[in-house]
Amino acid sequence: MNTNNQNFKLMITNFLNFNFMKTTKFLLSAIVCLTLVTTFTSCSDDDDNPPPVNPTELFTNVTLTFTPSNSTNATVVMEDIQPNGQGGGGATSNTVSGAFVSGETYSLSLAATDASDPNDVDDLLNDDVIPEADEHFFVYGLNGLNFTMTRDANDIVGLDNNKIGVNTTWVAGAASTGNLSITLVHEATAVDDSANNNLGSATGGEEDFNITFTGVTIN
Amino acid sequence: MVMRLLALFILLITFLVGHSQECDYTFLGEIKDFHDNTPIVDATVFIQNLNKYTTSDVYGKFKIEKLCNGPLKLVISHVACETKTVSFMINGDQFETITLEHHTRELDEVAIKTEAIRRETNAAQETTVDSKTLRRYSNLSIGDALEEVPGVSSLKTGNSIVKPVINGLHSSRILIMNNGVRLQDQEWGVEHAPNIDINSANQLTVIKGSGALAYGGDAVGGVVVVKPSRVIVKDTLYGRTVFGGQTNGRGYNITSSLNKNYSSGWFGHIQSSYRRSGDFQTPDYNLSNTGLESFGVSTRFGKKSFESGFEVYYSFLNNEIGILRAAHIGNLLDFERAINAGQPIRIEDFTYDINVPKQDVKHHLAKVNYYKRFQNFGKVSLQYDYQNNRRQEFDVRVGDRRNIPAVDLILQTHSILADVNLDSNLDRKYNFGIVxxxxxxxxxxxxxxxxxxxxxxxYDFGAYITTEWQLSDDLIADAGVRYDFNRIDAKKFYLRSNWEDRGYDEDFQNLIIEEFPTQFLTNPVFNYHNFSASIGGKYSISDNHKAMLNFSHANRPPNPSELFSDGLHHALARFEIGDLRFNQEIANRISASYNYTNSKFNFLAEVFYNRIDDYIFLRPDNSDLSNRGYFAVWIYEQTNAELFGIDINATYDITPQIQYNHKSSFIKGYDLKTDLPLIDIPPFSTTNQIRYYNEKWNNFSASLKSEWVLEQNEFPNFNYTVINQLTEEEFEIDISTPPPAYHLLHFYSDATFNFKGKTSLNVAFGINNIFNSSYRNYLNGLRFFADDLGRNFTLQLQLNY
Incomplete structure (x- = not known):
């Protein structure tokens, strides 16, 4: 009985050893299979082209439309186009059409879109910036130009009750030529809508865009 | 196989013959060395059934008389051999040959009680960070621990993203082996740290240069070999639990591991770790959004014996790391403001929260391997491994988009490996394999x-052969060659404008497979044939003096980032531009080491010269003078480069209790085409440490370490001028000037209390940056925005059981 028991143990040992060999074979066959599978799948992948990515939050077109209160004066339109997003190159343009008239009051309306896919233009100003007014703030800049700017009563209110600068009124002063800039600041830590004669200032955060229009004229 | 069939045959015979009970049989045994069949003299043979001992004679033979039919169990032991238990079925007189493994120490395949460290290479410059030292870095990363090695520094993004730099080279030039598996985790990125849980490692070895050909042929910088704990072949159960806490970042970590081993060779191991930290602090302010959360688990089981074995291993690591909020910039005007501010523009109260920007990386690694050793031949190993690396980078975005990653990559890698180690002749070892x-x-x-x-x-395919010759008692030589074939088949979109800007419309127009309104889809397929070789020797001049010389030649194909980058790298807020025209880097490195050892003094000097043709590097580009200040543009360029330097490590026992250690590294790197220094070369650094140790006081130790890093005075000037369009002012962006030198002092002390049995408790206390000095490091990508870490108290309890 005892011998049988020992024999049994030996059998088990042998069985395990054989099983072990089987394990090796299994591993080898698994490896071969996997190699085949991967090779096979990669072959079939070739017909499967990845879809293009059309970025959803590129500021490609920024337009400032200054409408005069007296419709006999010309509307001034400033437009900056960066088809691949800010700094992305491509056929960029930066234009100012029309001239301001001294003493006239203009109401500024903004447009900021992502037109990187011409068939699907995103209105970033109304879809992203205004709903997230707490995180956005427009800072304007003037160099050499005489303007008196105010943020309208109906302007959007953002961080710490500051008006973010979507609806603004511009009174053209003495005749002058210079530059006008518009900067959209994202996630600033502090903003001040009355700084720099209401042009505004922001600290912290980063600039979504910072666009300057040169050769702006007040006649 | 034959042996097993024979055993089965014997088994069957036993059944057939039945159970006669005569007890007059003789068993003749012959004990031989597994490798070269030489007889093993004076081996002790314990006959378990009879509870008797005998020994082998000068011919390795022994005799047992008056045996009954039935099973016979023998336990054979010999000095310097692995003890072996064998069973036979006695059926009449019998003769058996038993092989013993006689070179256990050299081959390092069975448990050795001492923490002996086996070298990976013979003559290459190789340094190991042992288990004890590694435990001190339980709350940090692999990159931090590797800084223990002279000549290894770190390329950092903040404090938690740490990449090793070996002799000035990093990323794709460093190959990291994790438990025998080559790590594949998008290592091309400067803010992509190796995905290895330091607590799953038991030993780190750095091999400078490309000498370790079995691991790969493209390790122009070096190889880092990460090994888990050694498998012990005996019945035992042991584990370790480490608790740690640190004041800076209010971090805490816990890691625990459990090992079960059997004398039959079966083993099982499980380990897990968790680490959490909030915002770190400099001496003067919080580094907002620099917290991290890390979870890792690894497990393995298998069977190990001298003759054969297998292992199944799986590990998972998930790192979520916040990136300094103030380092996120919209354009160069922001960047200029950030640099000039002197401190981060955004400093908030301490929090554990990790917000955007952040990275979340999950890495799975699974492997199975099997080895078998054949008599008079050597060891054959087979391995399959799979890795799945998912990298998600979350950027500062508007609205719900902040929850959508800006980068989301899944990299899957399958490898098979076959390796043959011919070690039957220890004077002429050969190793070859394919992958x-x-x-x-x-x-x-x-x-x-x-x-x-x-x-x-x-697709990669590689084949290698290496050999090691013991030419005399004092001289060992090694040599190896390797061939690798790489094929990359990509589907890459290019903006039409970029495609033309790069001139690809002239050279690669045939790659376009689909046209979109603003983009082309291209299908670049590139093949690379790489040849690498290494030769070296180690000469023992006397018992105290040793010298090593090595020459290695390596080819590295360009990585996907170097080839295909062509747009905004959000995490770093810069444009990166690669080049489809790049060919392989070719490195020729010569190195020499000198080692002097006596009972009190150990001195090691390693010098190297590395010449790299077609060296690919990323540099700021100021060629576009009309830069309106949107983003920094960085371009990949190919040039010829040379790097050379010396690393020194010296230890002197002033008294048996007091030890002094000195480490320093000096390196220079030049662009041979422009005669400019290379960018991001670590400055001269030196550490000096004095340590007191007293075994009688519960293994008490206390050490004071001084770390001195000089200013890098040789750097390429890639500064450029940006125009503020509104004011029409020009301003210079200084992205080149390295930060000034700094000196830090660290304290560390520990003691080990031994309890009953194997249980012990190690208590360690440390202070990093004792004087709370403000400093910035040239190789930290966030040095433009913030200082490095201030003072940090750490406490660690390590329970071994």
Whole structure:
């Protein structure tokens, strides 16, 4: 009985050893299979082209439309186009059409879109910036130009009750030529809508865009 | 196989013959060395059934008389051999040959009680960070621990993203082996740290240069070998639990591991770790959004014996790391403000929260391997491994998009490996093998951000042979050659404007497979044939003096980032531009080491010269003078480079209790085409440490370490001028000038209390940056925005049981 028991143990040992060999074979066959599978799948992948990515939050077109209160004066339109997003190159343009008239009051309306896919233009100003007014703030800049700017009563209110600068009124002063800039600041830590004669200032955060229009004229 | 069939045959015979009970049989045994069949003299043979001992004679033979039919169990032991238990079925007189493994120490395949460290190479410059030292870095990363090695520094993004730099080279030039598996985790990125849980490692070895050909042929910088704990072949159960806490970042970590081993060779191991930290602090302010959360688990089991064995291993690591909020910039005007501010523009109260920008990386690694040793031949190993690396980078975005990653990559890698180690003749060892690898990279288009690296399939095939010759008692020589074939088959989108800007419309127009309104889809397929070789020797001049010399030649194919980058790298807020025209880097490195040892003094000097043709590097580009200040543009360029330097490590026992250690490294790197220094070369650094140790006081130790890093005075000037369009002012962006030198002092002390049995408790206390000095490091990508870490108290309890 005892011998049988020992024999049994030996059998088990042998069985395990054989099983072990089987394990090796299994591993080898698994490896071969996997190699085949991967090779096979990669072959079939070739017909499967990845879809293009059309970025959803590129500021490609920024337009400032200054409408005069007296419709006999010309509307001034400033437009900056960066088809691949800010700094992305491509056929960029930066234009100012029309001239301001001294003493006239203009109401500024903004447009900021992502037109990187011409068939699907995103209105970033109304879809992203205004709903997230707490995180956005427009800072304007003037160099050499005489303007008196105010943020309208109906302007959007953002961080710490500051008006973010979507609806603004511009009174053209003495005749002058210079530059006008518009900067959209994202996630600033502090903003001040009355700084720099209401042009505004922001600290912290980063600039979504910072666009300057040169050769702006007040006649 | 034959042996087993024989055993089965004997078994069957036993059954057939039945159970006669005569007890007059003789068993003749012959004990031989497994490798060369030489007889083993004076081996002790314990006959378990009879409870009797005998020994082998000068011919390795022994005799047991008056045996009954039935099983016979023998336990054979010999000095310097692995004890072996064998069973036979006695059926009449019998003769058996029993092989013993006689070179256990040299071959390092069985448990050795001492923490002996086996070298990976013979003559290459190799340094090991042992288990004890590693435990001190339980709350840090692999990159931090590797800084223990002279000549290894770190390329950092903040404090938690740490990449090793070996003799000035990093990223794709460093090959990291994790438990025998080559790590594949998008290592091309400067803010992509190796995905290895330091607590799953038991030993780190750095091999400078490309001498370790069995691991790969493209390790122009070096190889880092990460090994888990050694398998002990005896019945035992042991474990370790480490609790740690640190004041800076209010971090805490816990790691625990459990090992079960059997004398039959079966083993099982499980380990897990968790680490959490909030915002770190400099001496003067919080580094907002620099917290991290890390979870890792690893497990393995298998069977190990001298003759054969297998292992199944799986590990998982998930790192979520916040990136300094103030380092996120919109354009160069922001960057200029950030640099000039002197401190981060955004400093908030301490929090554990990790917000955007952040990275979340999950890495799975699974492997199975099997080895078998054949008599008079050597060891054959087979391995299959699979890795899945998912990298998600979350950027500062508007609205709900902040929850959508800006980068979302899944990199899957399958490898098979066959390796043969011919060690039957210890004076002439040969090792050869082949490796095949398939890799698939998928860049998720749902990010809404153009892919930073494209979708691609990559195929690698490699074959190598290395040899080691013991030419005399004092001289060992080694040599090796390796061939690698790489094929990359990518599906890459290019903006039409970029495609033309690079001149690809002239050279690569045939690669376009699909046209979109603003983009081209291209299918670049590139093949690379790489040849690498290494030769070296180690000469023992006397018992105290040793010298090593090595020459290695390596080829590295360009990585996907170097080839295909062509857009905004959100995490770093810069444009990166690669080049499809790049060919392989070719490195020729010569190194020499000198080692002097006596009972009190150990001195090691390692010098190297590395000449790299077609060296690919990333540099700021100021060629576009009309830069309106949107983003920094960085371009990949190919040049010829040379790097050379010396690393020194010296230890002197002033008294048996007091030890002094000195480490320093000096390195220079030049661009041979422009005669400019190379960018991001670590400055001269030196550490000096004095340590007191007293075994009688519960193994008490206390050490004071001084770390001195000089200013890098040789750097290329890539500064450029940006125009503020509104004011028409020009201003210079200084992205080149390295930060000033700094000196830090660290304290560390520990003691080990031994309890009953194997249980012990190690208590360690440390202070990093004792004087709370403000400093910035040239190789930290966030040095433009913030200082490095201030004072940090750490406490660690390590329970071994």
């Amino acid at each position: 095949a690898r398939y890799q698939d990279n998928f860049a998720d288009p749902d990010t809404g951000v153009r892919r930073i690296v494209p979708d691609y399939d990559k």
